[in-house]
Amino acid sequence: MMCRNTPFLDVSWVSLYPEVLMGRSLMAWRQVRAALVSLALICWTDAAPAAASDSAAVVASIKPVHSIVSAVMLGVGEPQLLIQGASSPHTFSLRPSDAAVLEEASVIFWIGESLEATLVGPISTLAQQARVVTLSEAADLVRRPLREGGAFEGHAHHEGDHDPHHDSARDHDHDPVAHDETEFDMHVWLDPHNAGVMARTIADVLADVDPANAATYANNAEEMVRRLDALGEYIDALVAPARGQPFVMFHDAYRYFEDRFGLAAIGSVVVSLEQAPGVRRIRDLRKMVRELGVVCVFAEPQFQPRLVTTVVENTPARVGTLDPLGAGIESGPELYFTLLRNMAESFADCLTPDQGGGRQ
Numbered sequence: 283m284m285c286r287n288t289p290f291l292d293v294s295w296v297s298l299y300p301e302v303l304m305g306r307s308l309m310a311w312r313q314v315r316a317a318l319v320s321l322a323l324i325c326w327t328d329a330a331p332a333a334a335s336d337s338a339a340v341v342a343s344i345k346p347v348h349s350i351v352s353a354v355m356l357g358v359g360e361p362q363l364l365i366q367g368a369s370s371p372h373t374f375s376l377r378p379s380d381a382a383v384l385e386e387a388s389v390i391f392w393i394g395e396s397l398e399a400t401l402v403g404p405i406s407t408l409a410q411q412a413r414v415v416t417l418s419e420a421a422d423l424v425r426r427p428l429r430e431g432g433a434f435e436g437h438a439h440h441e442g443d444h445d446p447h448h449d450s451a452r453d454h455d456h457d458p459v460a461h462d463e464t465e466f467d468m469h470v471w472l473d474p475h476n477a478g479v480m481a482r483t484i485a486d487v488l489a490d491v492d493p494a495n496a497a498t499y500a501n502n503a504e505e506m507v508r509r510l511d512a513l514g515e516y517i518d519a520l521v522a523p524a525r526g527q528p529f530v531m532f533h534d535a536y537r538y539f540e541d542r543f544g545l546a547a548i549g550s551v552v553v554s555l556e557q558a559p560g561v562r563r564i565r566d567l568r569k570m571v572r573e574l575g576v577v578c579v580f581a582e583p584q585f586q587p588r589l590v591t592t593v594v595e596n597t598p599a600r601v602g603t604l605d606p607l608g609a610g611i612e613s614g615p616e617l618y619f620t621l622l623r624n625m626a627e628s629f630a631d632c633l634t635p636d637q638g639g640g641r642q
Contacts, residue, residue, distance in 0.1 A: 340488070341383055341409075343392035343401060344371055345608045346471045347417065347480075349617035351391055353506045354484045356615060358495045362387075364401070368609035370584045371398040384408040389491060391484060394418040397468040413491065418468055420483040423476050425466040426537050469606060472625075473538035474514045477618060478507040513619055517543055517626040524633035529578045530571065530599075532590060535606045539625060548574060551589050564592060571597045578632035580604040602632030 340361040342348035348363040355361060362383050365374050384390070387409050394416045395402045405414060418425075470476045485503035489496035525544045534550040549570060552559055559567075571579065571593060580602045581590040590601055605611075608621040 339386065339388035341387040341390045341412075343390070343398050345611070345613055346477075346606075346618055346621060347391050347393065348613055349608070349615060349621075350471075350477055350481050350506070351484055352613075353615035353618070354481055354488065354499050354502045356502050357498055358492075361391075363613050365398070366613070368584055368607075370607070371400060374398075374400040376400075376404050380404070381408055384412070387412040389487065390414045391417060391487075393468055393470065413487070415483070415487050417480045417483060418466075418470050420479050423470060423479050424473055424538070425470065426541060427466055429467070429534060429537060467534075467537050469535045469538055471538075471618075472536060472606060472622075473542045474510040474517075474622060475542065476538065478510045481506045481510075509619065513622060514542070517622060520626045520630050521545060521633075524629050527577045527633040528574050529580065529602075529629075529633060530567065530576055530593070531580045531604060532582045532585060535582075536604060536625075539622075543626070545629060548576065551579065551593055559589065564589070567593050568595075568597065571599050578602045580628070580632070582606070583609045600632050600635070602628050604628055 340351065340355065340359065342351045342361050342363055344365050345363065348361060351361045364380055364383060365371055381404065384404055385408050388411070390405060390409055390412050392398050392401065392405075392414070397418075405412075417423075471480065481503040485499040488499045492499075521543050526546075528548045529545075530549045530551060531547050532550065533552045534547070536547065540546055549567065551567060553563075570576065576597070576599045578600045579590050579594050581587040581604075583603060583605050584607065587601070593599075594601055604625060605621070606625075608617045611617045611620050611624070
């Protein structure tokens with residue numbers, strides 16, 4: 283029932299101006315006033331903040347975040363997903379149905395405005411009463427600075443640059459780097475350690491707004507952390523043969539995964555998702571692919587593969603696909619696990635095809 287901003291719910295005029303009843307009886311006047319007061323109470327109740335167990339009240343921005351929230355809410359409710367399908371947070375356009383979701387939200391989980399810049403305006407305008415939780419600011423989150431130099435030079439975007447000689451995250455698991463949002467790579471969910479941190483943060487927030495289900499949220503978060511630990515062990519073994527193999531990605535979105543599992547890209551096809559690379563950059567990338575023995579250049583399903591095929595043309599490099607958002611994966615609590623498994627298998631298949639992609 284939608285009753286927001288409805289002027290006729292001000293019932294004061296009924297008591298002040300009984301003559302508007304056009305000469306009808308006092309009993310009729312009282313009946314009208316009582317009906318309007320009841321309607322006002324119903325609408326006030328409808329507009330009150332919803333509990334987290336109301337699935338329409340909890341909103342997640344992108345599919346990986348939605349997956350983690352869904353896992354924490356198992357047995358209680360299902361969150362709403364804002365950026366669906368193969369849509370990218372960089373190019374997302376709000377639909378009327380999305381606006382309605384934001385208007386009804388009581389809690390919104392997102393990574394942060396540097397990643398989901400297209401949501402900044404809609405959230406501030408349509409979700410003024412919602413509690414907005416920026417997961418990139420969660421305590422104990424591992425944050426990586428933007429990568430700079432070489433084929434990552436010139437970032438005019440939040441995507442990070444890369445120093446291929448940077449130490450693996452396995453040496454810095456509990457050494458979060460505190461940076462302003464504009465100074466670190468925002469693809470924080472691609473490290474399973476960070477996914478566990480976000481799960482616990484989400485559980486704490488939901489417990490605060492829905493205390494009746496606090497124990498369920500906490501137990502679900504701990505179960506997710508347990509599964510993430512097992513997934514990390516699986517991926518670590520799977521990509522082991524691929525370590526040291528040079529590769530190039532479409533855009534620099536994978537540092538957290540690389541650092542966690544000991545991989546190291548040497549460049550990206552695009553520096554900014556808002557600007558296509560020029561002829562000179564494509565020429566330099568093709569030269570780098572040949573001279574450095576690049577094994578694979580990875581495309582992404584959210585973007586046309588033409589640039590990648592141009593870079594690898596007449597070179598021995600293969601073409602793989604990496605998907606940081608889970609574009610082709612069904613939304614829900616299992617998406618995050620499938621996303622990381624698929625990513626690991628894509629690295630293994632393209633970088634070590636002669637070893638069965640690293641799988642036994």
